Amino acid sequence: MSKFREESEFRAENTSPYSLLPFNFLKLNSGKYRVVTLAGDYTELDLVDLRALVDGELVAGSDLYLDLRSKGFIFDSLSKNNIALTSIKLRTKMAHVFHLTSLHMFVISLRCDHSCPYCQVSRQNIDSNDVFDMTESTADKALDVVFSSPSKYIKIEFQGGEPLLNFDLLKYIVRRAHKLNENYKRNLDFVIATNLAMISEEILEFCKQFGINISTSLDGPKALHNGNRPRPGKNSYEKTIKGINLCRDYLGREKVSALMTTSPNSLLQFREIVDEYLAQGFEGVFLRPLSPYGYAVKTKWAESYSIEEWLEEYKKVLYYILDINMSGHPFIEFYTALVAKRILKPSYTGYVDLQHPTGAGFSAFLYNYDGKVYSSDEGRMLAEMGDKSLCIGDLKQDSFLDLICSDQLKAQVGESFGYTSSSCEQCAYLPYCGSEPTRHHVLQGDFMGNKIYSPFCKRQMGVIGHVFELLENDSYRRILEAWAYDST
Amino acid sequence: MIPLNGKILLSTLPKIGKDKVIRLSNNQNMPLPLRKSEVFILSGREVPSGFWGYITFNDQSQEYDAPDVPLLCLNSEMSHLTDGDIIRVSNDSKRVRVLYRKQSQHNFILLTEQCNHYCLMCSQPPKTQDDSYLVENTKDVLRLASRGSDEIGFTGGEPTLLGDDFINLVRLAESYLPETALHVLSNGRAFGDLEYARKLAEVRHHDLMIGIPIYSDAPEIHNYVVQSDNALDETVRGLINLSRFSIPIEIRIVLHNVTKDRLLNLAQFVSRYLPFVSQVAFMGLEMVGFARANKDLLWVEPDSYSSQLTEAVEFLSVRNISTSVYNLQLCLMPKALWPFMKKAISDWKNVYEPECNECDVRDKCGGFFSSHIYKKPINIRPVKL
Numbered sequence: 054m055s056k057f058r059e060e061s062e063f064r065a066e067n068t069s070p071y072s073l074l075p076f077n078f079l080k081l082n083s084g085k086y087r088v089v090t091l092a093g094d095y096t097e098l099d100l101v102d103l104r105a106l107v108d109g110e111l112v113a114g115s116d117l118y119l120d121l122r123s124k125g126f127i128f129d130s131l132s133k134n135n136i137a138l139t140s141i142k143l144r145t146k147m148a149h150v151f152h153l154t155s156l157h158m159f160v161i162s163l164r165c166d167h168s169c170p171y172c173q174v175s176r177q178n179i180d181s182n183d184v185f186d187m188t189e190s191t192a193d194k195a196l197d198v199v200f201s202s203p204s205k206y207i208k209i210e211f212q213g214g215e216p217l218l219n220f221d222l223l224k225y226i227v228r229r230a231h232k233l234n235e236n237y238k239r240n241l242d243f244v245i246a247t248n249l250a251m252i253s254e255e256i257l258e259f260c261k262q263f264g265i266n267i268s269t270s271l272d273g274p275k276a277l278h279n280g281n282r283p284r285p286g287k288n289s290y291e292k293t294i295k296g297i298n299l300c301r302d303y304l305g306r307e308k309v310s311a312l313m314t315t316s317p318n319s320l321l322q323f324r325e326i327v328d329e330y331l332a333q334g335f336e337g338v339f340l341r342p343l344s345p346y347g348y349a350v351k352t353k354w355a356e357s358y359s360i361e362e363w364l365e366e367y368k369k370v371l372y373y374i375l376d377i378n379m380s381g382h383p384f385i386e387f388y389t390a391l392v393a394k395r396i397l398k399p400s401y402t403g404y405v406d407l408q409h410p411t412g413a414g415f416s417a418f419l420y421n422y423d424g425k426v427y428s429s430d431e432g433r434m435l436a437e438m439g440d441k442s443l444c445i446g447d448l449k450q451d452s453f454l455d456l457i458c459s460d461q462l463k464a465q466v467g468e469s470f471g472y473t474s475s476s477c478e479q480c481a482y483l484p485y486c487g488s489e490p491t492r493h494h495v496l497q498g499d500f501m502g503n504k505i506y507s508p509f510c511k512r513q514m515g516v517i518g519h520v521f522e523l524l525e526n527d528s529y530r531r532i533l534e535a536w537a538y539d540s541t
Numbered sequence: 542m543i544p545l546n547g548k549i550l551l552s553t554l555p556k557i558g559k560d561k562v563i564r565l566s567n568n569q570n571m572p573l574p575l576r577k578s579e580v581f582i583l584s585g586r587e588v589p590s591g592f593w594g595y596i597t598f599n600d601q602s603q604e605y606d607a608p609d610v611p612l613l614c615l616n617s618e619m620s621h622l623t624d625g626d627i628i629r630v631s632n633d634s635k636r637v638r639v640l641y642r643k644q645s646q647h648n649f650i651l652l653t654e655q656c657n658h659y660c661l662m663c664s665q666p667p668k669t670q671d672d673s674y675l676v677e678n679t680k681d682v683l684r685l686a687s688r689g690s691d692e693i694g695f696t697g698g699e700p701t702l703l704g705d706d707f708i709n710l711v712r713l714a715e716s717y718l719p720e721t722a723l724h725v726l727s728n729g730r731a732f733g734d735l736e737y738a739r740k741l742a743e744v745r746h747h748d749l750m751i752g753i754p755i756y757s758d759a760p761e762i763h764n765y766v767v768q769s770d771n772a773l774d775e776t777v778r779g780l781i782n783l784s785r786f787s788i789p790i791e792i793r794i795v796l797h798n799v800t801k802d803r804l805l806n807l808a809q810f811v812s813r814y815l816p817f818v819s820q821v822a823f824m825g826l827e828m829v830g831f832a833r834a835n836k837d838l839l840w841v842e843p844d845s846y847s848s849q850l851t852e853a854v855e856f857l858s859v860r861n862i863s864t865s866v867y868n869l870q871l872c873l874m875p876k877a878l879w880p881f882m883k884k885a886i887s888d889w890k891n892v893y894e895p896e897c898n899e900c901d902v903r904d905k906c907g908g909f910f911s912s913h914i915y916k917k918p919i920n921i922r923p924v925k926l
């Protein structure tokens with residue numbers, strides 16, 4: 054007599070069997086399997102359940118069935134939307150492909166007052182003549198390319214050498230970009246990557262006027278920093294700290310950030326480095342491994358520690374950082390935060406150096422002082438060492454379209470795309486990872502590389518796996534959620 | 542509880558052959574040309590001339606010597622009516638219905654009683670007969686309503702069954718109440734048609750929110766609750782289309798025995814696929830309409846799902862999705878949930894139990910629906926701070 058239909062009438066077993074959506078899996082030490090969809094949703098299954106899932110033998114309506122369907126591992130006649138939902142999520146996570154180039158690095162001078170052995174660039178002496186400086190006409194052409202990119206967000210980053218050695222051109226570029234932007238109306242941002250040795254009130258006044266951000270290098274405590282970053286007077290640390298504080302006085306805390314580079318000396322001092330960043334009032338630290346380019350290759354620093362050693366130290370110091378957070382002081386390790394975002398968030402997470410397809414070129418162009426254009430910072434270094442394969446064009450003759458469609462860029466992007474390569478395609482961590490065409494090109498001679506021999510892959514596996522482990526602990530999970538959702 | 546339906550004890554209003562929607566006034570000094578479209582609320586002996594009609598309550602009319610004006614005498618429970626309120630007087634002069642209360646921040650306007658869902662706990666059970674007069678009523682209300690109220694609501698039935706008429710009503714709301722937010726309760730399925738979603742977006746309402754219920758991440762459960770095949774799939778498609786046009790969305794989840802088991806899964810589903818929603822509202826079950834008929838199927842003691850609810854709410858709020866809980870009593874929920882618990886959505890729903898008089902948090906607690914007499918939670922205990 055009831056006007057209402059019974060629950061059983063709506064069940065899935067009344068309908069057709071389920072179909073699989075794409076996923077990968079990885080065996081864990083526990084014997085269980087971590088199973089991850091193409092869109093990055095994950096679960097853990099034992100072998101019996103994994104087999105059942107794959108063989109189409111899940112019991113319709115069981116908790117496991119409902120869970121796997123909700124997460125997008127399968128779909129049935131009740132949930133045909135799952136295909137659309139998966140593709141929307143995937144599309145969202147690769148949003149950089151639609152935005153195209155947003156980061157534009159201008160190498161306005163190759164000269165530098167420092168002589169850091171790990172420098173990725175073959176810098177020139179401070180008083181070398183100005184053939185190592187960018188000219189106004191080159192800058193004009195670069196800006197034409199910048200505003201030809203369809204990206205709503207444009208970030209212009211000044212690099213060197215030491216970009217402040219060519220401050221006149223910097224001012225010229227900022228003013229001209231502003232002028233052009235009255236027409237183009239993009240979200241325009243500037244950042245100067247500087248060692249701060251030459252920072253002055255005059256420069257900061259200018260930065261304040263145009264809302265320019267400052268990014269500097271701080272390798273750790275004084276001895277470590279000065280050891281890593283020699284300059285005449287051996288006072289890089291003092292100058293950096295003084296500079297950081299002066300920048301904050303003028304621009305405010307959030308406008309100044311610092312990066313560190315791991316040298317063989319720093320590996321065993323991670324904790325001291327964290328303490329230094331804490332003491333200097335930073336909201337976090339980015340524990341970067343050393344890249345195998347430039348002077349770093351020449352000095353053999355790159356091979357002086359293994360990724361296993363790095364991982365071990367990384368995990369140790371990460372626990373230290375997590376403890377600091379648990380005691381109530383928020384402090385972020387940015388690489389971990391990025392991985393946590395990738396795992397937890399459904400949205401796009403912008404980080405040029407870790408994207409599928411690669412952010413190099415797609416998301417970032419580098420305009421060298423001489424007008425050559427590269428897909429990444431490292432590209433110019435390789436070119437100076439004689440390898441021109443990452444040079445995607447020359448401002449003398451190439452437009453934005455020429456650059457973005459250049460054969461060199463197409464090769465980098467296409468050949469390093471994890472979703473279609475035998476190397477990464479079946480990896481459970483693929484949705485959280487990214488391409489590293491430059492590094493694999495250097496170490497293995499092709500943009501994809503064989504991931505079995507790839508230190509990059511080892512690090513990714515290590516870090517991502519570790520973050521998953523941390524997520525199982527409620528207190529750590531809360532911190533990682535805060536890192537993922539509260540920070541930008 | 543403020544009654545919105547009243548009996549007409551006596552009417553000498555002019556007959557117009559159909560329902561009349563009219564605004565009330567107590568302004569004795571209203572310019573004459575304006576009076577003929579208003580009804581004056583009599584109080585005291587003054588009977589200013591020229592109004593279309595006059596209202597009194599109960600038999601107060603006897604106090605007036607010469608009620609030879611068009612008079613509407615209502616039961617005294619309607620004496621809350623005041624200046625700026627809008628009522629509908631039925632054609633047969635038997636009933637009035639309050640369509641808009643100027644003082645209220647919770648004016649919900651019923652657009653239709655027809656629905657393509659048939660929810661197990663529907664508080665406003667759908668009807669099938671033609672009720673297109675409601676669209677005309679709503680147009681009148683929107684044109685008469687005084688500007689300045691913070692929010693009005695459109696409810697049903699399912700408003701989008703009205704098709705273009707619904708879009709039109711949203712347009713009128715924007716035109717006549719340009720400072721007032723509009724909250725629409727809809728199941729969202731109609732927006733699975735991208736063009737329909739586009740039409741809504743093209744109205745460019747300045748502050749629109751569509752409240753859409755999702756009762757489970759599992760389609761069989763959601764579809765069962767709303768008694769309709771393909772419901773979840775179509776609703777989700779609608780949500781995605783609304784998000785393409787950046788139309789703000791609220792997800793509404795009614796808590797009962799059929800929905801309580803997958804709250805965390807549902808929260809995960811929202812964060813996974815619908816991260817664009819503006820807010821999520823969890824709501825205790827109101828024992829009216831079908832919910833009363835399906836009491837045995839639906840009733841569950843709220844404290845029995847309190848930990849799952851807390852987990853789901855925390856999951857969403859950590860992810861920056863604004864989340865609230867309505868219609869549940871503080872004493873049944875852990876303190877961790879209290880910051881998310883809001884007082885009832887409507888101003889005429891809060892009632893309290895004898896226990897509540899002893900309670901330290903009574904002023905923060907939403908208390909009960911007046912309908913709770915049909916089912917009172919057993920573990921109501923005064924909270925001592």
Ligand code: SF4
Nearest residue numbers: 477480483486510513
């Ligand atoms: S690089 Fe390694 S961790 Fe990253 S997707 Fe490829 S195989 Fe997986």
Ligand code: SF4
Nearest residue numbers: 870872897900903906
């Ligand atoms: S005793 Fe009454 S007022 Fe106090 S929390 Fe419970 S329901 Fe609310």
